[in-house]
Amino acid sequence: MVFYLIGLGLGDEQDITLRGLETVRWCARVYLEAYTSVLPVDVARLERQYGQRVMLADREMVEDGADDLLHGADTSDVALLVVGDVFWATTHQDLWLRARRRGIECAVVHNAGIMNAVGVCGLQMYRFGETISLVWFTERWRPTSWYPRLAANRQRGLHTLCLLDIRVKEPTEESLARGKPVYEAPRFMSVAEAAQQLLQVAAWRRERRNGQANPTNDAEAPEPYCACAEAYTAQTLGIGLARAGQATQQILVGTLEQLARAELGPPLHALIIPGELHALEAEFVATLPQVSGRQ
Amino acid sequence: MVFYLIGLGLGDEQDITLRGLETVRWCARVYLEAYTSVLPVDVARLERQYGQRVMLADREMVEDGADDLLHGADTSDVALLVVGDVFWATTHQDLWLRARRRGIECAVVHNAGIMNAVGVCGLQMYRFGETISLVWFTERWRPTSWYPRLAANRQRGLHTLCLLDIRVKEPTEESLARGKPVYEAPRFMSVAEAAQQLLQVAAWRRERRNGQANPTNDAEAPEPYCACAEAYTAQTLGIGLARAGQATQQILVGTLEQLARAELGPPLHALIIPGELHALEAEFVATLPQVSGRQ
CATH class of the missing domain: 3.30.950.10 (Tetrapyrrole methylase, C-terminal domain)
Structure with missing residues (x-):
């Protein structure tokens, strides 16, 4: 199964790509990384657009071991949504490496960043x-x-x-x-x-x-x-x-x-x-x- | 009315954003800029996805005056699709300026680039x-x-x-x-x-x-x-x-x-x-x- 890093782009729930939206919809769990940037809209708007529950991943969740975040990603698809593009913060590269070390396949859906x-x-x-x-x-x-x-x-x-x-x-x-x-x-x-x-x-x-x-x-x-x-x-x-x-x-x-x-x-x-x-x-x-x- | 520069992202017809897709669908004319980069899929696939005719804009069309491209953009919305993001090539900034000089409002829908x-x-x-x-x-x-x-x-x-x-x-x-x-x-x-x-x-x-x-x-x-x-x-x-x-x-x-x-x-x-x-x-x-x- 796959751990997806999905860029949301810079604006609101309309700035995800068709590929990103499709990916979010089939994932078992969807997180929003909510501390290296700031989403200008309410998470509820994302959830309505995506038809998926979106959980907030705060700093501790993303940086400290990421056990909760990656839990089960070897058996079902998990997505982390990132405002802008996915690779601007060291955090996300670090997360990618930690997932890889656990043998979890990683994939990225790019989007516009600053x-x-x-x-x-x-x-x-x-x-x-x-x-x-x-x-x-x-x-x-x-x-x-x-x-x-x-x-x-x-x-x-x-x-x-x-x-x-x-x-x-x-x-x-x-x-x-x-x-x-x-x-x-x-x-x-x-x-x-x-x-x-x-x-x-x-x-x-x-x-x-x-x-x-x-x-x-x-x-x-x-x-x-x-x-x-x-x-x-x-x-x-x-x-x-x-x-x-x-x-x-x-x-x-x-x-x-x-x-x-x-x-x-x-x-x-x-x-x-x-x-x-x-x-x-x-x-x-x-x-x-x-x-x-x-x- | 508005002249839109819309980034298509790096992959295929699935990499446009929801905002980009919506914009393309309401435009009166849609062009694809086809010489500063290369689209990895057939234009017909874009047309099916977008439900719009997509015309190719080659080098001469984009660089030499852009009369055809911008024709009527003061009375109806026109979009130029760009592979990747819109502002990598000088060409697109130049086009934006030329549109502005004619009093045409310009807008951009960003996407991922290289x-x-x-x-x-x-x-x-x-x-x-x-x-x-x-x-x-x-x-x-x-x-x-x-x-x-x-x-x-x-x-x-x-x-x-x-x-x-x-x-x-x-x-x-x-x-x-x-x-x-x-x-x-x-x-x-x-x-x-x-x-x-x-x-x-x-x-x-x-x-x-x-x-x-x-x-x-x-x-x-x-x-x-x-x-x-x-x-x-x-x-x-x-x-x-x-x-x-x-x-x-x-x-x-x-x-x-x-x-x-x-x-x-x-x-x-x-x-x-x-x-x-x-x-x-x-x-x-x-x-x-x-x-x-x-x-």
Whole structure:
């Protein structure tokens, strides 16, 4: 029997493929992976469309052994539905390997993910460099390993897709210290927060160059102070992309300074930092909604 | 009214999304873009599934003005179906812009493309660098601008997706010189041909370092002789991916030397050159079919 990973695409219950729908309908059990992304519709809508009960698979279920998830997949078909495409998160590759190790056959039904949706910004897909992830800074943890990656992309004239932090069923730092997890409310980083963080790091680099005291612990976060050239300034162009591939999708072009004050509504958000724009790309970007109100 | 660009996904008529199918059914005219990729099934199968006549849009129709394609799109809905996702080829962005310039509203229905399908090789999507395109060398034209890009990806430890040449309705060089186009038979570069071309360029670089006469005109193709470090050797690992996302999909892992002799069957093919493999990636790649027969 087969363990299926099935991409749902970016929108709602209408974005599954015919192949995906057919597969879901014949599976004995169907799970929805509900923590690396967020489904913009109610699970009940999926169930009505699929004619199948859809169970939520949370972080613990997917990551910790996956015994429940894979139980019986050697004797009947089991599906895990994933928002977007199936292989964006390490989690799903890990799950695939664990299933294979148990001798369970695995199959995939692909669908569109954020990397497809980003095409609506008019940037060439093959001119994107390494994707980076921005996570919220805390008092103790300010990961900036993305900085030299972004700088390297920019130096090569490449576009950068910045994936923004998603915190679903994350234990609080205090509760972890006490050994009994208490979960934070779900949070999704906005384009404005991402732009603010980029500007914050640029400010830290300036302070450092000026010999001022540094607010971060270099040993924990050495990267923004690496010798690489500045990756961007407050005037660097960014493209905010909210709810990509959904009916309420919103795109906004502006400088990082402008985007730091922009409001793009409900999650998920992504930030794209274009590299050098070819003529066609520049023309396309000029047709997108601009912070300044021009279009 | 609306001009829709609708991704068909990578397989057959079952890979369209429910949203895509619904959209196709209400459109007044439906075209299939049939030259930047190749549909693995007969158009008649699409027509049966969609309950709509599907007209082929060839290169001239899509690129030269698009008058026929967009005719009437201001008064009735028109769809262009694209194999994979819609925004991989510059062509489709160009078409979108031309429609917008005529005041026609445009919309997109995303689907999986090669960048999604590549996930089945177990490499992390966010660790891919710039995508490169390999085209067949001719006597007069040996474009190698991909070399420094591949080298830069490799230097940063990033994976590289190599898209392989597709020649559909290409006029022959002789016929162009005579001013009356005669078209070549469709050709699709195989993983073996791609690996052979990589090895050929490595050999040219070696000859050049050894001061030997150079078979190419440096002014036309300076890149493989740029000062960048060697991007790969014959022993570099590659992953051949044939018919990605289709039922007959085939994956083969081997050195470039091994892949240069590999047979992966019908098109389309893609070649992936992994960068540094993280532990999970290495474990996943080890489970894939290997040229050596190990798995």
